[in-house]
Amino acid sequence: MILLCALTFPVGGVLQAHAATKAGVEAQFRQWLDADLWPEAKRLGVSKSVFEQAFQGVSLDWDLPDLAPPGFPKPKKRAQSQAEFKSPGAYFSEKSLQGLAASGRSLMQRHSSLLRKIEQRYGVPASIIVAIWGRESGFGRAKIPHSAVRVLSTKAFMSTRPELFRKEILAALQILERGDVPASAMKGSWAGAMGQPQFLPSSYLAHAVDFDGDGKRDIWNSTADALASIANYLADKGWVRGRDWGFEAVIPQRVTCALEGPDRAQPIGKLTEMGIIRISGRPFPEHERSAPGMVLVPAGNFGPEFVVTPNFYVIKEYNNSDLYALFIGNLADRIAHGGGAFVTPWSNTGTMLRSDIAKLQSSLERQGYDVGGADGLPGYKTRRSIGEWQGKKGLKPTCFPSPDLLKSLD
Structure with a gap:
């Protein structure tokens, strides 16, 4: 029925x-x-x-x-009277990240033996596992x-x-x-995600594991089961053992930001030949140079730039958001290495209604660009389409939506 x-x-x-x-x-x-x-x-x-x-x-x-x-009035569509999309920098609360990193470092030490066994089995770094644990349920402390x-x-x-x-x-x-x-x-949760890893039931059936050997996959009360289930999820989604998630980078002005996207991957060594370098000035790890990397510019030219690995997109399988995956990657680096915020600051890009971004996307679609759908969310296909359109018009590519750009496209 x-x-x-x-x-x-x-x-x-x-x-x-x-x-x-x-x-x-x-x-x-x-x-x-x-x-x-x-x-x-x-x-x-x-x-x-x-x-x-x-x-x-x-x-x-x-x-x-x-x-x-049933029988009640249909819910009204969300009003577009308030700005719904603003600078990606708003996602990265420094206070929250510092608190999670401090707790994460302490818990990594407390569970070092367990995490070592999990990392050996599934190939996922302990810092990534702990970062997701912290983000999803406050290391199991959040009330669910x-x-x-x-x-x-x-x-x-x-x-x-x-x-x-x-x-x-x-x-x-x-x-x-x-x-x-x-x-x-x-x-x-109110959305139906369960336990410390915040798995939907279908994900639980596919990926939850009994790591403490008691015969039950208890992601609610067993730290071992919860952490191993997170690792197993990422491994099942294609985590590449031995590779990082990504690196903050500097893209020179002569290189367009429209290079972005997992479908435009190329060896990291080739990206460096274009002039793309790590923000720190240090070289990329040697074992990464021959492996595929992807340009990522979540705020276009108005914020940090990155070279990410396929593991970045595996993190996105957990939550399909560039900003979520960057949050996890940055938090994991802080936990493992004591790092801090991204070096390049997030600029204030202003705010736009999602409906206006959808109009911008529709306009680009009519001109033959693949923006990934006119949904009001500027993902990498929208960002690089903006950059490509700007380049064709002789403008400096910014790869980010703006009210002025919307007027130019109308």
Whole structure:
């Protein structure tokens, strides 16, 4: 049964008259569990006893964002009256990074033996593992109060993206069937990400490991399982053993910022022949010179520039954001080497509405540029398209959106 149909036309036609009340929707939810979700869970090997225990006393969580209750007015689109995109530098709170680095160094020492074993098995540096641990759950200290079953079932029943969360609640039920954790202890965020690594249930099924040998993959309470699961996730996504994540760099003015992108990788040695150097003036490690590297300019010419390795894009598999991956890389360097902020400061690039950036992207698309979609988020395809357009117009490439650029493209 298609979920949308289940929401619009309840099984047997009952409860439709109550669809516009919370009580009616709650009743419809119970019917959906029994008539729609249970048959699919059963096909996946979930027993009736586990299913019933998981949903015993579970009600909808009406406080979650992005809900679309059946019979209620559709949620309004987010207003564009406020600026939604600003300088990437706002992502890098120095106070937060310093605090996480100090805790990370202490915890790396405390768990050095464990982390050494994990690094040997999976090939992922301990500093990267600890950085993600710190970013995702404050090294396991953050309160994760939500019932994952309640959050995921609410979102599968009446969110704006029900198909995604339907998959995840079914995965959560499979975890419960395997006995790794009882439903009462399956805690997650308001978005459904679980435990210290903040895995969605589907990621848990694919990547969580039992590293402490107790027969359970406990990413909620076992430090060993949580850290090894992070490492296994990155290894499964293609982490290249022995390589760094990337290096802050200097791109000379004669080299265009439009070189950016993982699809434009070339040996780091060739990039140096173009004049691209490390910010420190030191050479790139010798073993990196023959390996592929990619230019990254998250703020165009208005902030730090980088040469990154394929491992940077593996970190992005954890959270598909250039800034997230840079945050993890910088935090890992601070933990491992006592480093600090990026040398080149982030300039104040001003603010733009995402809708205006989407207009800019659409204009470039009409001119034949591949911007990666007109979604209002200036990723590397948008940034380099801006640089290429500027270069063709005889302008100095900046590779970053601006109000003046939008006017020029109109």
